[in-house]
Amino acid sequence: MEKKFASQGDTGKKSVTVSRLSERCYGYTAEGDPNSGFVVGDEAVLVVDAQATPVMAADVIAKIREVSDLPIRHLVLSHYHAVRVLGASAYKEAEIIASEGTAELIEERGQQDYESEVGRFPRLFRAVESIPGLTRPTRVFSAPITIDLGGVTVAVSSPGRGHTAGDTVAWAESERVLFAGDLVEYGAAPYCGDAFLRDWPRTLAKLRRLNPEAVVPGRGEALQGASQVSGGFDGTEKFVGELLRLAEEAVAAGQTLGECYAGLYSQMEKQFGSWFIFEHCMPFNASRAFDEASGIKHPRIWTAERDMQMWGELEGAG
Numbered sequence: 001m002e003k004k005f006a007s008q009g010d011t012g013k014k015s016v017t018v019s020r021l022s023e024r025c026y027g028y029t030a031e032g033d034p035n036s037g038f039v040v041g042d043e044a045v046l047v048v049d050a051q052a053t054p055v056m057a058a059d060v061i062a063k064i065r066e067v068s069d070l071p072i073r074h075l076v077l078s079h080y081h082a083v084r085v086l087g088a089s090a091y092k093e094a095e096i097i098a099s100e101g102t103a104e105l106i107e108e109r110g111q112q113d114y115e116s117e118v119g120r121f122p123r124l125f126r127a128v129e130s131i132p133g134l135t136r137p138t139r140v141f142s143a144p145i146t147i148d149l150g151g152v153t154v155a156v157s158s159p160g161r162g163h164t165a166g167d168t169v170a171w172a173e174s175e176r177v178l179f180a181g182d183l184v185e186y187g188a189a190p191y192c193g194d195a196f197l198r199d200w201p202r203t204l205a206k207l208r209r210l211n212p213e214a215v216v217p218g219r220g221e222a223l224q225g226a227s228q229v230s231g232g233f234d235g236t237e238k239f240v241g242e243l244l245r246l247a248e249e250a251v252a253a254g255q256t257l258g259e260c261y262a263g264l265y266s267q268m269e270k271q272f273g274s275w276f277i278f279e280h281c282m283p284f285n286a287s288r289a290f291d292e293a294s295g296i297k298h299p300r301i302w303t304a305e306r307d308m309q310m311w312g313e314l315e316g317a318g
């Protein structure tokens with residue numbers, strides 16, 4: 001039987017959890033759907049990741065309003081993906097902060113990504129008609145920046161490539177809380193369609209050295225305590241490492257993408273098949289891993305058309 005394209009058939013509603021991770025830091029997590037997080041200072045609030053639509057962002061804002069009525073002055077984008085950025089217009093008073101790498105990707109491929117992501121996974125775009133268009137940052141950084149919220153500062157930096165070329169994290173050092181975006185996932189498959197798989201473990205090693213006591217991952221529950229935190233890092237690293245290793249073996253053996261995908265899927269399903277969005281991610285992950293193993297350095301742009309073509313090749317015949 002033909003599998004429905006990507007996750008068009010995934011329509012089950014998820015419930016949101018807001019977890020207080022330290023005195024001033026909170027995770028907004030959604031059972032494997034894209035997370036956000038926020039830091040409440042004495043003078044202002046900072047939010048990490050905008051959600052997919054302004055209507056969905058309004059739900060994050062409502063949760064913030066349960067704990068603070070301070071102005072939300074800063075919105076940090078962990079990377080350029082549509083599900084992270086297109087809700088930004090709900091933040092009327094906030095500067096929109098992105099790394100240089102993320103700003104470039106928004107210009108280069110933001111529109112294609114928008115169309116592609118909505119087509120793949122419509123449930124993730126509740127009230128899609130409320131999106132006014134692409135989100136463009138109002139503050140772009142190349143060197144790390146520190147944001148003072150009053151009583152707490154947040155360091156925003158781009159620690160290296162991994163999930164995308166522009167990955168950004170927010171680190172509230174005095175709270176020991178890290179907002180990692182999709183560089184770290186927990187019980188959810190890392191999406192690797194735009195990834196730099198060789199670089200990713202090195203970037204994770206830098207984040208580990210911060211020694212956070214809590215991490216808000218891109219997807220999955222907030223991680224609290226040393227063993228959960230290292231579990232999040234370990235799981236992500238293992239997934240990414242296996243993906244690249246299996247793709248390299250397939251390329252060295254002269255396999256086609258279709259053959260590589262079949263082998264890779266059956267191997268990885270044993271370990272990771274129960275993780276959120278595993279099935280959704282694997283065709284895209286295999287495509288990028290196959291490309292990277294074949295020497296294609298820069299991830300190719302996914303368009304709605306390329307999505308369908310790839311899906312037909314890898315899943316249509318199954």
Ligand SMILES: [Zn+2]
Nearest residue numbers: 079081182191
């Ligand atoms: Zn992403």
